[in-house]
Amino acid sequence: MAIHLRTVTSKGTSLAWSNGRSLTIDxxxxxxxxxxxxxxxxxxxxxxxxxxxxxxxxxxARQRIQVSNLAVxxxxxxxxxxxxxVVSVSIQADVDEGVIKELIENADKTAGxxxxxxxxxxxxxxxxxxxxx
Numbered sequence: 001m002a003i004h005l006r007t008v009t010s011k012g013t014s015l016a017w018s019n020g021r022s023l024t025i026d027x028x029x030x031x032x033x034x035x036x037x038x039x040x041x042x043x044x045x046x047x048x049x050x051x052x053x054x055x056x057x058x059x060x061a062r063q064r065i066q067v068s069n070l071a072v073x074x075x076x077x078x079x080x081x082x083x084x085x086v087v088s089v090s091i092q093a094d095v096d097e098g099v100i101k102e103l104i105e106n107a108d109k110t111a112g113x114x115x116x117x118x119x120x121x122x123x124x125x126x127x128x129x130x131x132x133x
Contacts, residue, residue: 014038044117045074048085051113056091059106067093085117 005016012027025038049072060067069092077084089107091100108114 041076041078045076045085047113048087048111048117049074051111052087052089052107055107055111056089056103059103059110060093065093065095065099065103067091087114
């Protein structure tokens with residue numbers, strides 16, 4: 001998979017795309033700084049949350065569980081003690097509470113992005129290009 005990201009304006013509007021899907025993110029209102037329009041920590045938190053959602057829904061489908069409501073909240077905290085990502089998952093389904101807890105525990109073990117972060121996946125810069133204005 002490849003993700004492509006481009007700044008469109010100096011006010012923070014950015015485009016990103018991958019596999020035929022795209023995402024447009026506008027810079028904050030009144031933003032005067034040149035930036036990408038979002039914080040990397042925000043996108044990481046979105047990715048962690050989406051990873052949990054996908055993991056829960058995939059396992060629920062395997063078990064033929066109809067999930068009627070799924071909420072995942074992710075917070076990112078960068079303090080002097082280091083970085084922490086906290087995830088909260090709420091599921092409503094017509095199964096016993098124990099089965100729902102198992103879905104959540106399974107998601108915590110199998111959510112792809114969370115596993116990559118926990119394992120410390122290396123990131124390697126392979127190309128750097130200088131373009132003159």
